[in-house]
Amino acid sequence: MPNTRIRVPKTAKAGDAVEIRAIIQHPMENGFRLDSQGTAIPVEIITDFTCTYDGGEVFSVKLEPGLSANPYFSFYLKATKSGPVDFRWVDQDGTITTATEQLDVT
Amino acid sequence: MNRALVAILACAGIVATFAAVFASDQVPTQKPISGYDFMTTEVQQLQDDDFANPGLLWVEEGQTIWDDTKVASGKSCASCHGDAATAMRGVATRYPAYSAEADHVINLEQQINQCRRERQGESDFPYESEPLLSITALVSAQSKGLPQSVAIVGPAAESFERGKAFFYQRRGQLNLSCANCHEQHAGDHLRGESISQGQVNGFPIYRALWQTMGSTHRMFAWCNEAVRAEPYPAGSQEYVDLELFERWRGQVLKIETPAVRR
Amino acid sequence: MTDQSDSANWSRRGVLAGLGAGVMLLAMPVRADDASVAQAITDTFGHTPRRDGKITLKLPPLAETGNTVPLTVTVDSPMSNTERVKRVVVFANRNPRPLIAIMTFGPKAATAEFSTNMRLSGTQDVIAMAELSDGSVWQTQVRVLVTVGACDTLQLRY
Numbered sequence: 001m002p003n004t005r006i007r008v009p010k011t012a013k014a015g016d017a018v019e020i021r022a023i024i025q026h027p028m029e030n031g032f033r034l035d036s037q038g039t040a041i042p043v044e045i046i047t048d049f050t051c052t053y054d055g056g057e058v059f060s061v062k063l064e065p066g067l068s069a070n071p072y073f074s075f076y077l078k079a080t081k082s083g084p085v086d087f088r089w090v091d092q093d094g095t096i097t098t099a100t101e102q103l104d105v106t
Numbered sequence: 107m108n109r110a111l112v113a114i115l116a117c118a119g120i121v122a123t124f125a126a127v128f129a130s131d132q133v134p135t136q137k138p139i140s141g142y143d144f145m146t147t148e149v150q151q152l153q154d155d156d157f158a159n160p161g162l163l164w165v166e167e168g169q170t171i172w173d174d175t176k177v178a179s180g181k182s183c184a185s186c187h188g189d190a191a192t193a194m195r196g197v198a199t200r201y202p203a204y205s206a207e208a209d210h211v212i213n214l215e216q217q218i219n220q221c222r223r224e225r226q227g228e229s230d231f232p233y234e235s236e237p238l239l240s241i242t243a244l245v246s247a248q249s250k251g252l253p254q255s256v257a258i259v260g261p262a263a264e265s266f267e268r269g270k271a272f273f274y275q276r277r278g279q280l281n282l283s284c285a286n287c288h289e290q291h292a293g294d295h296l297r298g299e300s301i302s303q304g305q306v307n308g309f310p311i312y313r314a315l316w317q318t319m320g321s322t323h324r325m326f327a328w329c330n331e332a333v334r335a336e337p338y339p340a341g342s343q344e345y346v347d348l349e350l351f352e353r354w355r356g357q358v359l360k361i362e363t364p365a366v367r368r
Numbered sequence: 369m370t371d372q373s374d375s376a377n378w379s380r381r382g383v384l385a386g387l388g389a390g391v392m393l394l395a396m397p398v399r400a401d402d403a404s405v406a407q408a409i410t411d412t413f414g415h416t417p418r419r420d421g422k423i424t425l426k427l428p429p430l431a432e433t434g435n436t437v438p439l440t441v442t443v444d445s446p447m448s449n450t451e452r453v454k455r456v457v458v459f460a461n462r463n464p465r466p467l468i469a470i471m472t473f474g475p476k477a478a479t480a481e482f483s484t485n486m487r488l489s490g491t492q493d494v495i496a497m498a499e500l501s502d503g504s505v506w507q508t509q510v511r512v513l514v515t516v517g518a519c520d521t522l523q524l525r526y
Contacts, residue, residue: 003163017478025163027317030487032464036525057474059482066460066468068436068485069317070160078447078478146432299432299517314433328526337526368433368517 001097002026006087008101012079020051020058023072024089024097030065046071048090053103054080079105136289136303138356141367144293144302149314153366161243161312161364164236164319168244171237178227183241186225194248198361202350204261211265213346215242215321233340239319243310246363253360254307256353265343269351272344278335284348299368304329305356306349308365315368322349405459405466409497412457412467413505418497422506423456425496434488434514443480443498443506447473452501453480462492490514 003025012018024046031043043065050060059075077085087099142150153159172183172190187193201214208220218241219230231238258266273284287296288304295301309322316324323345327337338344426440443453458468468486480498488494491514497507 003167005157005163005166007157021157023158023160023163025160025167030465052474053476056476057472058476059474060472061484062470062472064465064467064469066458066463066465066487068487070163071484072158072160073482073484074158075482076478078476080476146428146430148428148438149432149436152436152438297517298515314435317435324526328524331524331526 001095002089004087004089004097004099006085006099006101008085008103010102011104011106014079014081014105016079017076018079018103019074020077020085021072021074022049022051022087022099023070024049025070026089026091028063028065028067028069028071032065043092045092046089047092048088049073050088051075051077051085052088053077053085054083058085077103079103081105134355134357136292138305138359139292139303140307140356140359140362141302141305142308142362142365144300145366145368149366149368153308153362153364159312159364159366161310161319161366164240164243164310164312165247165364167236167240168242168247171241172244177222179225181226183221190244190248194245196249196252198246198249198363199252199255201256202262202265202346202353203257204265210343211262211346211350213322213349214245216341216346218242218245234321234324239310239321242321243319243364246310246361249361250363251360253358254353254356256350256357258350258354262350265347265350266354268344269347269349272348273351273355278330278333280333282333284329303356304352305359306352307356307359308362308367310363311365311367313367319364322352402461405461405495408459408466409495412470413497413499416499416503416505418505418507420507422500423496423498423508425494425508425510427494427510427512429511430513430515431488432515434490436485437488437512437514438483438485439494440483441471441481441496441498443500445480445498445500447477447480450501454499454501456480456482456496456498458486459495459497460486460488460492461495463487463489468494488512488514490516 005023007021009018026046027044028046029041029044031040033041035041045065046063048062051058058077061073063071082103082105084100085103089097142153169190175182175185198214201217202211205212205217205220212220215233215238218238222228222230276283284304287301291301292303293300306322310319313320321340323340326345326348327340330337422444424442427437431437441456443456445451445453447453453473456471459466460468471482473480491512493509493511495507495509497505499505
């Protein structure tokens with residue numbers, strides 16, 4: 001499973017806009033690079049990223065090879081109630097990587 | 107010619123020679139500047155970001171390896187050394203260093219592999235493999251902010267002299283030495299890119315060109331190939347010697363691992 | 369003049385017309401890729417009319433490496449239940465694949481803003497478009513210069 005890092009603040013006030021950050025270790029091979037033998041390295045990318053919280057979607061991305069290796073996203077969540085913030089990445093071959101972090105809303 | 111003048115000139119010559127020899131052995135020829143200062147703001151910001159710096163993914167992976175007990179001896183790095191943050195603080199500043207066990211100068215990667223062979227009963231992590239980059243990044247990152255301070259005397263002296271000779275030796279079809287660019291032209295431009303001093307205080311680095319982490323030896327190989335010279339293998343004594351000279355050349359520079367470079 | 373209309377003889381009018389056509393060709397930007405980015409935009413938004421405004425794209429004017437170019441997109445929207453940004457799409461007009469990514473804001477998003485890193489294969493325009501909940505599409509465009517170092521142009525093994 002690829003290595004991931006996520007950042008969710010421990011606590012937030014209800015109604016706050018909370019910055020969420022997520023990064024996954026992935027080469028995002030764009031299909032245009034050549035290996036040492038001069039053969040093209042086939043496309044190998046993460047195709048989907050989703051962040052959900054409190055029963056709804058916060059932010060999702062359909063990724064293309066035009067994004068950098070180790071794709072990184074930051075965005076803002078609206079704090080409503082305490083609960084887990086879930087992250088999910090899907091590889092082009094269907095591999096799913098997940099991560100989760102608790103957010104306490106006061 | 108006046109005899110007195112000859113004597114004075116001879117004396118001056120001797121003094122100058124002494125000064126040159128002494129100086130070259132003790133002080134780098136120029137004030138060291140980190141590669142960081144040659145980058146644009148965006149690259150610097152990425153390095154300074156304690157979350158978005160992609161190199162931290164490798165550092166984190168290194169922590170997993172540090173704590174991994176699934177090795178032949180059943181002992182993780184942590185079993186002997188304890189917490190990496192305290193045990194490994196300052197270690198990276200001293201490498202490459204002379205190893206009595208190997209009876210030559212070895213770099214941090216080789217020290218890690220030596221530990222792996224002897225204490226964990228495992229085979230070496232291959233050079234430039236993800237696990238070796240990760241564990242090296244973890245260990246080096248613990249010295250972040252500490253100045254490089256390698257020993258170049260005693261049993262390391264020979265290695266240092268070889269490394270220095272390598273640095274000043276012209277090579278490749280372009281017939282350029284490391285010094286031709288990174289000492290004589292540091293701060294100048296090669297097309298749209300500024301030439302750095304070629305300091306290694308941020309290694310292993312996350313290099314945008316590679317879109318991954320890379321070791322000092324990968325960088326040396328890349329640079330050698332850029333001047334159309336056949337690179338030495340990663341982990342070769344030639345590159346360890348060069349690394350020792352490079353670390354000494356940047357003595358006062360603080361460790362920046364994991365640094366981000368273009 | 370009939371004997372002078374031979375094609376080997378260049379009349380003043382002919383020369384001027386030729387020069388004019390040449391100047392026009394030089395003045396017209398040669399962008400073979402415009403078709404592919406236009407196609408990518410049509411594939412994503414159909415033929416919905418696009419207006420300038422409401423969306424801000426923050427990119428460095430000069431990127432030292434095309435491999436990691438940081439971008440931040442902000443859309444001016446209250447993000448209320450009725451007035452929201454549905455999605456933001458980023459294109460790069462000279463990348464071999466002009467579509468960079470499609471970002472969707474769900475009901476739990478606080479603001480229509482995000483940051484990420486993109487790849488640029490050379491100096492070009494980055495285009496960002498936002499589709500709002502009322503179906504309107506807003507766009508903006510930013511030019512990024514990508515510098516090329518002498519050593520970067522080599523196909524190296526390491």
